[in-house]
Amino acid sequence: MTEHNDAPIKALWRAQSTGVPAMSVSYVRHRTGELHRAFRIRNWLEQGAGLLALAGCSVVILLAPHPWVKSAAALLLIGAAYGMWQWRRRTAPFRTDPSESSAASLSFYKRELERKRDIHRTLWRWYVLPMAPGVIAMLGWNFFGDPQTRGTSAPWGVLGMLVAWLVVSMIYERYKAAQCQREIDALSALGEPER
Amino acid sequence: MDGLSPDRPWDALPRSAETADAADRLFARAVAEFGPAIARIAYANEANRELRADLQQEIYFELWRSFAIFDGRCSLGTWVYRVAHNMAARHVTRRQRLSHRELCNLEEIIEPIDPHDAARQLDDEQRLGLLNTLIGQLKPLDRQIVLLYLDDLDTAQISEVTGLSMSHVGVKIHRAKRLLVQLYEGHQS
Known part of the structure; x- marks a missing residue:
């Protein structure tokens, strides 16, 4: 076989026009700032909603006249606080290490997808379930304790909304978990690199 | 100069890019030296023009962020290529999930032209x-x-x-x- 000469194709490759201009430091700084702002706002909203729920429960505990309601609010508060803590712990953004080699980076990315999938799959257990005792106690008060709502359709309406929210959330989480799984499968199909 | 060999005197880099200015300088240098290579990586990994521009943008963002932790243990070129290729590989994986297209390795690939073709x-x-x-x-x-x-x-x-x-x-x-x-x-x- 003659000597391989791939210099012309390399030169051709490097000389091709890609049609996408490079970016300046100021533009990249501006755009990443925008993305960070959007991310921070979303976090503030999530944390803010949780803090509002905690504050609301605290007010009920302090002001409600009936011990049943106080206990239900306390259970809700504990459940919500636990859920928020778990949310922060489990969804802490992972940092990629750009200094890792490509092979290590792909393996790392796959592990991170698995972690994300597991968050979606188990959300009900550590986020929804801890709030169940408080919700059940509060609904129990509305169904059987509160003279204003006992025997009316109001508690059924609340229960219906809760069940609907639960079903929609579960479907959404299953969909997101399946989405992660498909990406994991695609990555697995690419094969683990030999070292 | 490919900028990959850390032992070259002209490729000497600060040991740490702790300040934003240092990161900005590194980024500007990376764009100047490796901008065309980054564009080619995006070009080779995404055929759609708009998605390609997005991919290139993602690479630039990740690169700029990455210089906050760049410590000079590898050369600028190695760093840039790793960041760019890692982002591109993730992009390919995500796209492959949507397109269900089979990818193969070099040993399996079908030769691009008939050997007897001119x-x-x-x-x-x-x-x-x-x-x-x-x-x-x-x-x-x-x-x-x-x-x-x-x-x-x-x-x-x-x-x-x-x-x-x-x-x-x-x-x-x-x-x-x-x-x-x-x-x-x-x-x-």
Whole structure:
């Protein structure tokens, strides 16, 4: 076989026009700032909603006249606080290490997808379930304790909304978990690199 | 200058990029030296023009962020290539999930032209088209090896960027070379 000469194709490759201009430091700084702002706002909203729920429960505990309601609010508060803590712990953004080699980076990315999938799959257990005792106690008060709502359709309406929210959330989480799984499968199909 | 060898005196870098100014300077230097290479990586990994611009933008953002932790333990070139190829590999994986397209490694790839065909009659544009088609069929790591090789990196440098052993990279390059020569000159035996 003659000597391989791939210099012309390399030169051709490097000389091709890609049609996408490079970016300046100021533009990249501006755009990443925008993305960070959007991310921070979303976090503030999530944390803010949780803090509002905690504050609301605290007010009920302090002001409600009936011990049943106080206990239900306390259970809700504990459940919500636990859920928020778990949310922060489990969804802490992972940092990629750009200094890792490509092979290590792909393996790392796959592990991170698995972690994300597991968050979606188990959300009900550590986020929804801890709030169940408080919700059940509060609904129990509305169904059987509160003279204003006992025997009316109001508690059924609340229960219906809760069940609907639960079903929609579960479907959404299953969909997101399946989405992660498909990406994991695609990555697995690419094969683990030999070292 | 490819900027990959850290022992070169002209490639000396600050040990730490703790300040925003240092990160900005590194970023500006990376764009000046490796901007065309980044554009080619985006070009080879995404055929759609708009998605390609998005991918290139993502690479630039990740690169700029990454300089906050750059400590000079590897050369600027190695760092830039790793960040760019890692982002591109993730992009390919996400796209593959949606398209259900089968990707293969270098050993499995179907040769881009008939060996008995007169490859010399192809013009440069057609050759580039075939080359892009060939690259687009490869799994991310093999794709990186070919792209790095086309950017004229040697085996040791490719091994450093990809994390694969030099012997493994050597085998892949041997196969890639054969395909590339065939693409340009036609089959000669």
